[in-house]
Amino acid sequence: MTAAAPRPAQQTRRSLRTETLEARPVNLDGFVEEWPEKGLVAMESDFDPQPSVRVEDGVITELDGRSRADFDFMDSFIADHAIDVATTEASMALPSVQIARMLIDPGVSRAEVIAVTRGLTPAKVLDVVKLMNVVEIMQGMQKMRARRTPANQAHSTSARDNPLQVAVDAAEGALRGFAELETTLGVVRYAPLVAIALQVGGQVGRGGVLTQCALEEATELELGMRGITAYAETISIYGTESVFVDGDDTPWSKTFLASAYASRGIKMRFTSGTGSEVQMGNAEGRSMLYLEIRCILMAKGAGVQGLQNGSISCIGVPGAVPGGIRAVAAENLVASMMDLECASGNDQSFSHSAMRRTARMLPQLLPGTDFVCSGYSAVPNSDNMFAGSNFDTDDYDDWNTIQRDLQVDGGLRHVREPEILAVRAKAARVLQALFEYLELPRITDDEVEAATYANSSNDYPFRDVLADLTGAQQVMDRGVTGLDLVRGLEATGFHDVAENLLTVLRQRVSGDLLQTAAVLTADFTPLSAINDANDYAGPGTGYRLQGERWEELKKLRHVTSATDPETEVD
Amino acid sequence: MSDRLVVGVDIGNSTTEACLALVGPGGAVTHLGTALTRTTGVKGTPASTRGALTAVGRVLAAAGRRPHELDRVLLNEATPVISGLAMETITETVITESTMIGHNPATPGGEGLGVGTTVSVLDLAEHPVAEPAVVVVPPGWDFDDVAAALNAAAARGVPVVAAVLAGDDAVLVTNRLVHPVPVVDEVSAVEKVPLGMRAAVEVAAPGRTIRTLSNTYGIATVFELDPDQTRQVSPVARALTGNRSAVVVRTPAGDVTDRRIPVGVLELRGEVRTTKVDVDAGAEAIMAALARVQPLRDAHGEPGTHVGGMLAAVRDTMADTMGDGPGGSDAADCAIRDVLAVDTFVPAEVRGGLAGEITLENAVGLAAMVRTSRSRMQAVAAQVAAELGAEAVIGGVEGEMAVLGALTTPGTRAPVVVVDLGGGSTDAASLSADGVCTAVHVAGAGELVTKLVDSELALDDREVAELVKRWPLAKVESFFHVRHEDGTVQFFDQPLPAHVFARVVVLGPEGPVPIGTRHGLDAVRRVRREAKRRVFVVNTLRALRQVAPDGDLRRLDFVVLLGGSALDFEIPDLVADALAEHGVVCGTGNVLGDQGPRNAVASGLVAAHARGAVRAGGTA
């Protein structure tokens, strides 16, 4: 008897090169053949409807080949709320290629394009973008994004839901340039402490950063109403009625939720993305992009100011079919051309290949979007509680280098270590003082020291989770609000952080953050499509990376000095 | 003179309580409300000021009053208490030379006793026909193939008498044998089973236990041992008692030993004499040694042990706490004043085990307490006075105030004794008929109970242990009904959540919480009650003996239970039952007729003030 594996009778000789290529990370990714009948196709499908519209007495009675009697609730919602009835017939009569030309023609203003797109049906919009290759899509994005100045968003989470880590990494992320920060939890009961940590840490890094905590919708709304978060994003919408209903929702229920936020002056956006419907087995035979365009129009009809899209957590699905990443770029463009703020994906683990991860984000980085990433991981991916992002802290220097190589502004900058250490230490001390003020479990000096120099959650001492959870419950029971945090920060001597947080909270009264694509600058000026409108009109116009900002982005970790080549630029 | 608004504030180890009242010129008291909050910092140090102010703020707000209306704040003479506890395992079970497998897997196969020579399944094809075989199967073998191998050997004429498997396949294999034999499975370190040795495998029928291998003479018969050898195998038989299955291998020097782990000496220094006791001698020996040197002046453990480390840490924490006060820290003030030793069990993996056997090793849990005579309440009083703009006075000794508060319970009068069942310490105070008050504090209370529950149930989860301590148990028998620990059944209209199905649960305030333990409900209940008994009943008796006249419990009439742990659903009954044997009437206090066992000291401060017993001026 033997214990060895049987050897095949004859072994064919293999190419050494093939073996090398087989071992490449890209071959660990998943790729599938298209199946258009089932919707497993990015954007080129014979089964997508033909564009059409009919208006009778100011009401749309036919939409993309379907008459009102056969509308599902997405059709109804889009027909009644999203499409501009007054202009639709005229806009639909324009040849798609003409509209596509308008998108890339620098001589046609954004406003002129919007005047046309507001009257288009989903199938017509698809028809237009199908004519555009990825370069043209990027060209269109450059003009159509809502806010002139591009920005970026990050995740700050912890595998142990350690609020100290969330605060400190939020501070560093804000310092590096993120304008929005997002967190979520493994253990939901930790939410109050982690949300507080994110908000306070963010304000330490840079006053004016906006924060959100992704949770079940009722809890998320409550935290927002209390002023413990500044905005909300993870309110999901879907492209088919069946998938929407599977999640116990309708376009109207989502709109109601959106208005609840608006009534409190809290910024919010919806989330959608190609691939979700076919993943749930209910694409109704439509292409991924067609269904996503329905989502985008539904969002427009609801009246929300913006949308997070770019496939988001379903990125593995378009990523597996031909032209998928082109479709993802197209969906960002469509959001922008429907005059919505676009937080453009790049936020979920997508590939084993570093080259592919980079290629995926160029269509957003190069033209610039309202938020190039809707979730760059400002913590190592092992700590990322959104199941991993396309980029994490390990990629900071690469990102900054690409900005410098191509002279594009991706919202980030290199920061020297002493500044990072200082802001991390300060965030830790602020949270320590605030926890004591709120009678929450102590943060020790050892923890503060560890936090300053840490990389991941493994570098922090363990906290007493039981005591933290009891404290978190007390925060909710005692009705702690953002103003209590302001009082606490003031009482513990951190006047500047208190002032920052109070100013962010005050925005609810002014309502400026409800405008399209609104963020706050470091001196608390709201920057939105109203006062920072994208005025791109060809070479030499629009947002350019130049001047002081360009000087800032020229800095990297190691740059040899020209004045003294034996040293590096500080 | 009009009514004066006063507030009594009791800064305790874990909670700070306030009692607001109007005191009339003739001493009449009108109670306006109570409040409680978590104590900030260590009780009796300036850090605890904030908690005091919070409690005062809350009780004023609830009564619709403002701070400026306050005439006086009455603070208790709170001296810091630092408590600590440690667990030391004192026995260790060691199996040498892989002589025994006793992990009692859930699904052994076959039934009966098989005696033969150990042989690996890999070598089975060459095994001689005459020799009975106990087949040992390493991981990675499919159960179909194992059965085929055993059947083939048996067909060849080899007497296959038993099998020992790495995988969880005993039933699968026996179901496929032409001649079923006893099979023990889930032996994770099966490669350590010595081959070529005489071995016996025994499996009992479901619901029964083995008879031969758990009997010293049974083993002697099987292996034809002489009397000296028989004596040596006795620990093996003992270790296998109660098992449904077992394997014994006759190795030259193999045995099972129960070692005592030396964990050092505990030195107890009393007023008059000092004594040393080995920690591994057990709780009874330690408490007996303590009794011999009472009153305790200090205790030291062996450096490098858990107990030694804990005692040093407790002392250091007190030194740090007192160090910032007037006069610096003084060694005499940071002394251990009481210890409580409790016998307990810690599940531990057996050394040399072949299948990850777990056994309950003996352990000693030790709680210790440091008290200081000096107080930093002056600083607290000054800060409180400044913040509130009212006079702040430190009134009375703690014990005395607790008794006065307890006496607001309907149905009580002096002489009376109160027992305060807290989180870190258990305290007793007595008030004699002529107004003499005595107070004592002993180590060991709620936290020690939680630790015992956590350890003995091998939960490794303080949150769940805390829940098990506080709330009753039930077994979820279906999605629509549970059986409570008292045997009654409760039905539900809505199905229970999926994660509690078939589990033993704690009926907590937010719904049933499953307990991650293999033990049945009765075992968990037993552990819970025993832990409470070993801590609170023992300590109540210890404390009462120190305040009872001549240490005679029978001379006590009324005992009133106070404190957070007096709210527990069974502790007061356990204590009352134990005291009833001594003819003592014991019940849970009902301060002010509606506060239950809480707020005694704060209410007592107000009562004392009303009697004019509190000296003005803030001197201690």
Added chain:
Amino acid sequence: MTTLDAPAERTLTLRETGPATRGTRPDEVVIAVSPAFGDPFTQTIVGVPHAEVLRQLMAGIEEQGVGVRVVRVWGTADLAAVSHIAARLSGSGVSVGLLSRGTAMIHQKDLPRLSNLELFPQSPLLDAPVFRAIGSNAAQYAKGQSPQPVPTRNDQMARPRWQAKAALLHLKEFECIRADAGPVELEVTISR
């Protein structure tokens, strides 16, 4: 005989023996397979043969001394629905539901359809030992015991690798649904 290497390929034959009936013995687990299980699909998303999946599930149940029946649900490819139909057919009320790509679930008849006792949603992470443990746990629930839930692995790179293939397999399985056919009892033969 070589047994320490990969097991020799086994074949799975599933023969319909009639409509599935409600069981009476309280000590049984019902395994329900989806419309495309075994035919046309013969392995899970990561290539574990369906013969091995069923064999390990049934072995886990048998080791606990509990009986097993296997049925096929024709009317749906939704895992929760497949599992819950089986739970209602099972004498103990406990079932294991199985999709062709490997996704599995332990269900119980009194639970809401969308709930479960244990869920194994990441089909790429399920291998033979996990299926054995699933069968073992289901049998223990059937006996009224409370086993430790089978530990679930997590793989952040599962999405890039398997998300689309899972969608594809899901769509294929959907095509095999026979909406008007009820669940049927299966006779399982696994042979080398």
